[in-house]
Amino acid sequence: ATERTLSIIKPDAVAKNAIGEIIARFEKAGLKVVAAKMLHLSEEKAGGFYAEHKERPFYKDLVGFMTSGPVVVQVLEGDDAIAKNRDLMGATNPKEAAPGTIRADFAETIDANAVHGSDSPASAEREVAYFFSADEICPR
Numbered sequence: 001a002t003e004r005t006l007s008i009i010k011p012d013a014v015a016k017n018a019i020g021e022i023i024a025r026f027e028k029a030g031l032k033v034v035a036a037k038m039l040h041l042s043e044e045k046a047g048g049f050y051a052e053h054k055e056r057p058f059y060k061d062l063v064g065f066m067t068s069g070p071v072v073v074q075v076l077e078g079d080d081a082i083a084k085n086r087d088l089m090g091a092t093n094p095k096e097a098a099p100g101t102i103r104a105d106f107a108e109t110i111d112a113n114a115v116h117g118s119d120s121p122a123s124a125e126r127e128v129a130y131f132f133s134a135d136e137i138c139p140r
């Protein structure tokens with residue numbers, strides 16, 4: 001079925017000038033960018049996004065990293081978009097990511113792992129709405 005998912009190109013990948021190469025992978029896989037913007041997240045915005053991880057030992061570092069530089073948030077649309085994006089990204093830990101995935105090719109550590117993608121339909125709905133209002137999404 002056609003789905004929407006939230007993708008974030010994280011500060012490490014933006015700093016590497018890899019925005020275009022990463023978006024090219026989404027497009028080549030048949031996903032369409034239906035919304036996009038560049039943002040430098042505040043602590044409050046990044047902390048709220050990752051609220052489910054608040055009690056995890058890596059939370060503080062995660063928020064620190066996500067506010068360390070600009071990110072590019074996008075809504076990707078396509079058939080099976082949530083799982084397709086996760087396949088393209090590879091495992092959370094780049095050291096475990098399959099060859100040819102975004103994290104294997106652009107990231108070295110679990111903290112600075114190049115991209116985020118929604119992990120379920122429920123989180124996709126929450127995450128898309130966290131960054132985009134309805135009139136910022138352009139179905140095509």
Ligand code: CMP
Pocket residue numbers: 053058062092110111112113115116117
């Ligand atoms: P992301 O998919 O954006 O969701 C939460 C992030 O926390 C994750 O990617 C990693 O970059 C980061 N993180 C750091 N340590 C861990 C860990 N032990 N388990 C899961 N995520 C971690």
